[in-house]
Amino acid sequence: MAMNGLIGYTGFVGQNLDGPQYEFRFNSKNSGELAGKSFDLLVCAGVPGHKTLANQFPEQDWQTISELMEHLSQVQCQKLVLISTIDVIPDGAERDEDVELLEDKMFPYALHRIKMEKFVRQRFPDAAIVRLPGIFGKGLRKNFIFDLVFKIPRMFSDQEFLELKSLRPVLLLNTHLHPDHIFGNNFMKEVYGLSTKAAREDDFLVDGAVEVASMLGIKGIAQPPAVGEFLQGGDTVRFGQSEMVVIAVGGHSPGGLCFYSERDKLLLSGDVLFAGSIGRSDLPGGNGKDLIEGIRKKLFVLPEEVKVIPGHGPVTTIGEEKRHNPFFI
Numbered sequence: 001m002a003m004n005g006l007i008g009y010t011g012f013v014g015q016n017l018d019g020p021q022y023e024f025r026f027n028s029k030n031s032g033e034l035a036g037k038s039f040d041l042l043v044c045a046g047v048p049g050h051k052t053l054a055n056q057f058p059e060q061d062w063q064t065i066s067e068l069m070e071h072l073s074q075v076q077c078q079k080l081v082l083i084s085t086i087d088v089i090p091d092g093a094e095r096d097e098d099v100e101l102l103e104d105k106m107f108p109y110a111l112h113r114i115k116m117e118k119f120v121r122q123r124f125p126d127a128a129i130v131r132l133p134g135i136f137g138k139g140l141r142k143n144f145i146f147d148l149v150f151k152i153p154r155m156f157s158d159q160e161f162l163e164l165k166s167l168r169p170v171l172l173l174n175t176h177l178h179p180d181h182i183f184g185n186n187f188m189k190e191v192y193g194l195s196t197k198a199a200r201e202d203d204f205l206v207d208g209a210v211e212v213a214s215m216l217g218i219k220g221i222a223q224p225p226a227v228g229e230f231l232q233g234g235d236t237v238r239f240g241q242s243e244m245v246v247i248a249v250g251g252h253s254p255g256g257l258c259f260y261s262e263r264d265k266l267l268l269s270g271d272v273l274f275a276g277s278i279g280r281s282d283l284p285g286g287n288g289k290d291l292i293e294g295i296r297k298k299l300f301v302l303p304e305e306v307k308v309i310p311g312h313g314p315v316t317t318i319g320e321e322k323r324h325n326p327f328f329i
């Protein structure tokens with residue numbers, strides 16, 4: 001009876017290779033059992049594929065590969081197949097199997113894998129080495145591309161994005177113009193031709209948005225478009241059969257706006273009022289006293305049952321916040 005083994009059966013490549021042809025399966029948990037075994041065919045897909053991790057923590061990567069070599073040096077097999085990577089081949093136009101491999105120019109990921117290839121060739125002269133390209137895909141923690149062009153606001157899930165796509169927005173409002181609230185505005189402009197309505201007092205924040213975002217560690221973001229129309233407290237915004245009254249509450253940002261629908265008993269509170277908290281007031285133009293006073297005088301006068309939808313975190317009500325928000329009790 002043929003004795004076939006698969007190393008790395010729980011990894012992405014290993015899972016795809018696995019099948020009834022293998023009597024023995026190994027991963028890092030039981031690779032110690034390899035020692036002393038003899039196989040007809042042994043496929044090794046056990047070299048980790050996480051390129052970023054390998055380059056970031058090269059010692060750990062080398063440790064894993066060394067252990068694998070150690071185990072392989074204690075097995076016998078007729079035929080060994082090693083799954084390797086095309087990353088051992090240098091970048092360039094002539095990227096084929098004949099190109100010279102330059103170990104001194106390799107990142108740890110490639111260097112460790114070429115060493116593995118060499119070990120295998122020496123230990124199993126008849127081995128086949130298969131070099132796979134980088135693999136990308138959903139649920140694959142590898143070579144992650146982060147928000148390729150920032151067309152889709154990064155806070156949307158796929159599901160939310162699909163829902164949004166099926167709707168036809170007619171109005172774009174900004175409660176305020178902090179970077180995390182306006183990077184979707186490019187998308188809204190490009191796809192729906194909408195420009196935002198917001199307070200003039202916050203306008204200065206648009207120009208600095210990219211810089212402030214990069215200070216917060218958010219890089220590669222396109223400059224958001226200019227405000228299309230300025231709103232102020234007391235204005236009414238109308239769309240379809242709905243209307244919302246603009247309530248200006250500064251303090252988180254100088255031009256903070258809340259939008260209130262009396263008919264729907266609904267308040268969009270931006271970063272002014274949160275469930276159990278209030279917005280921070282330490283950003284440019286912020287003022288804690290204004291914020292607390294504004295909430296008290298302009299929001300807590302609304303009916304208790306009004307539903308509050310904040311810019312971050314869970315939904316609450318005016319009554320709930322009046323009674324339990326630690327900033328007001």
Ligand SMILES: [Zn+2]
Binds near residue numbers: 176178252271
């Ligand atoms: Zn904010």
